[in-house]
Amino acid sequence: MPPTTVDLTTTVFEAVLFDNDGTLIDSRGPVVRAWTAWAEHHGIPLERLVGLHGVPSRGIVSRVAPHLDVDAATADIDRRELEDAEGVVALPGAGDALAAVGGRAAIVTSAGRDLAVLRLDAAGLTPPAAFVTADDITRGKPDPEPFLLGARKLGVDPARCLVVEDAPAGLQAGRAARAATLAVTTTSEVHELAPLADAVVPDLSQVTFRLVEHGVRVELA
Known part of the structure; x- marks a missing residue:
């Protein structure tokens, strides 16, 4: 109910x-730039990221790229986001x-x-x-x-x-x-x-x- x-x-x-x-x-600009670059680097289709806004980075990585080392892949996206606040x-x-x-x-x-x-x-x-x-x-x-x-x-x-x-x-x-x-x-x-x-x-x-x-x-x- x-x-x-x-x-x-x-x-x-x-x-x-x-x-x-x-x-x-x-923060849409930095978010889109960082996640697009991350996905392209790891060979992840961008459509896999749709609908995951609001979920922590680690949770997104675990869902869209379970074949990757989650710690290393999460550290990668975190680094990319920290480098861009434009x-x-x-x-x-x-x-x-x-x-x-x-x-x-x-x-x-x-x-x-x-x-x-x-x-x-x-x-x-x-x-x-x-x-x-x-x-x-x-x-x-x-x-x-x-x-x-x-x-x-x-x-x-x-x-x-x-x-x-x-x-x-x-x-x-x-x-x-x-x-x-x-x-x-x-x-x-x-x-x-x-x-x-x-x-x-x-x-x-x-x-x-x-x-x-x-x-x-x-x-x-």
């Missing part, structure tokens, strides 16, 4: 757990969202810490104290572990959190963590996101976050 839809505008959330790439920042920018509304939520925000990303920090810096964004990366977990999205850890770092109940994501894998992880979910259509189509989200918006410029006595309220444009 599908989870009951939450009315985001009438709920007070204990915290907001933001994905990074595709939600707070636009064109990374903050997405509309991202800075305002982080500032508004303040200490009740966490970033939960499938990127490694070094890469996440590099891209956030390139976009002019400062991560909150609660910051979960691929280096902190054993199972990546769509497993709920990343968001469960994000909630734990903030000392809140994951079922009282709002997960903000741009990828189906991330929304699946949020739902599995029992959180409410808000999707942005920056990298995926509405029809891919809507079945997994309590609401869908173009980007965070269409959302207002407001701190209240016991948490965070959300208003949708």
Whole structure:
């Protein structure tokens, strides 16, 4: 049975757990360049990478190239991504969202810490104290572990959190963590996101976050 839809505008959330790439920042240029070069180098057809946005690098490598040494192949793609931050920018509304939520925000990303920090810096964004990366977990999205850890770092109940994501894998992880979910259509189509989200918006410029006595309220444009 599908989870009951939450009315985001009438709920007070204990915290907001933001994905990074595709939600707070636009890193599509570096991502496409790095993965295209990696796939060509290893003889992997590019179509195998379709639909894996939001999954950690190691998980992607394991799925599309099980014949490769996963440690070496993951290190290769990580190196390529760390060498390219050209064109990374903050997405509309991202800075305002982080500032508004303040200490009740966490970033939960499938990127490694070094890469996440590099891209956030390139976009002019400062991560909150609660910051979960691929280096902190054993199972990546769509497993709920990343968001469960994000909630734990903030000392809140994951079922009282709002997960903000741009990828189906991330929304699946949020739902599995029992959180409410808000999707942005920056990298995926509405029809891919809507079945997994309590609401869908173009980007965070269409959302207002407001701190209240016991948490965070959300208003949708």
